[in-house]
Amino acid sequence: KFCAFVDFSVDRDILKIAEALDFAPFRLIFHPARPDLFSQEPLLAIKSHWLWLQDMLWTQIPETRMHHGHIALLEEDHVVTPDYYEVMHLLVQRKKEHCPLCWGICVRYGCKDVHDSEPYKICRSHSVINTGIAFNRTTYDAIKRSDFASFSDGWDWSLFHLAQTGQMPDMMLAPAVSRIRNIGVHGATVTEEANDDFLLGQLDYSDVGRNANFDPESFYIDQSVALQTLHTHLITGSPDYQP
Numbered sequence: 001k002f003c004a005f006v007d008f009s010v011d012r013d014i015l016k017i018a019e020a021l022d023f024a025p026f027r028l029i030f031h032p033a034r035p036d037l038f039s040q041e042p043l044l045a046i047k048s049h050w051l052w053l054q055d056m057l058w059t060q061i062p063e064t065r066m067h068h069g070h071i072a073l074l075e076e077d078h079v080v081t082p083d084y085y086e087v088m089h090l091l092v093q094r095k096k097e098h099c100p101l102c103w104g105i106c107v108r109y110g111c112k113d114v115h116d117s118e119p120y121k122i123c124r125s126h127s128v129i130n131t132g133i134a135f136n137r138t139t140y141d142a143i144k145r146s147d148f149a150s151f152s153d154g155w156d157w158s159l160f161h162l163a164q165t166g167q168m169p170d171m172m173l174a175p176a177v178s179r180i181r182n183i184g185v186h187g188a189t190v191t192e193e194a195n196d197d198f199l200l201g202q203l204d205y206s207d208v209g210r211n212a213n214f215d216p217e218s219f220y221i222d223q224s225v226a227l228q229t230l231h232t233h234l235i236t237g238s239p240d241y242q243p
Contacts, residue, residue, distance in 0.1 A: 002063045003024050003026040003027075004029055004056075004057065005018050005029065006056075007029075008031050009030065009033075010030075014076075015028075027061060027063065036048075043153065043154040047155040058071075067137065069092070069136055070092050070134040070135060070136045071134060072134040073133055073134065077182055078183075079180065081180070084179045086216075087107055088179075090219060091134075091173050095173045098221045099124050099173045102124065102169060103163065103170070103172065104134060104136075104172050105133070105135070106125075106133045106172050106174040107132035107174065107179035108129050108179075108180050109177060109178040110127065110129055110172060110174025111175075111222060112225070116177070117177060118177065121219075122173060122176070122222065123173070123222045125172045127160075128156055128157075128160040128163060130155075130159075131182055132179065132180035133172075142162070142168040146168065147162075
């Protein structure tokens with residue numbers, strides 16, 4: 001386990017949170033306030049920051065630059081459930097067997113019926129879910145080989161563009177019941193989700209969110225969405241795609 005905190009400047013609140021960590025080492029990373037970021041449209045500036053962060057995680061930071069497995073991304077206004085880490089780890093393991101060409105995983109709800117309240121169901125989704133995601137180095141390499149940087153939209157829609165054009169796989173693995181909520185009230189990408197009664201209800205469950213009751217064997221894959229059949233060499237430029 002390792003945590004990286006990213007900010008544009010020294011923030012006392014972030015420092016307090018980082019210093020309180022007792023389950024993993026951490027590193028503070030500061031993104032220089034480049035003048036060009038402030039001249040861009042907000043979504044494009046956020047995307048530039050997002051791509052800079054990926055480059056730092058996968059190629060620069062000593063603790064992660066040789067890592068090939070999944071890296072989970074959380075934002076300062078994300079609230080997760082008590083079993084977030086266990087569910088994330090479970091999704092990584094199930095992805096290897098049940099969706100080896102999925103480009104990533106997500107702990108936000110990803111089943112076709114958004115009102116599905118089955119806490120142990122896991123679904124394959126053709127959507128690009130932008131909250132509570134994790135992906136591995138193979139996906140990062142696919143992003144860097146693609147036209148992600150030049151595509152004129154936010155980072156999430158740019159990922160959707162890559163999936164739709166075959167520049168990376170087009171599926172994610174996600175639970176029916178969300179393990180994360182965005183509570184932000186300001187920002188270029190904030191929506192009314194913070195006041196979504198349905199999502200609040202999903203996060204209000206008791207048993208499944210407690211570590212003591214976490215049972216990996218109870219989780220199952222919904223079979224209503226078939227595995228994708230795209231050839232790996234069309235997606236990655238190599239037949240050696242690593243899930």
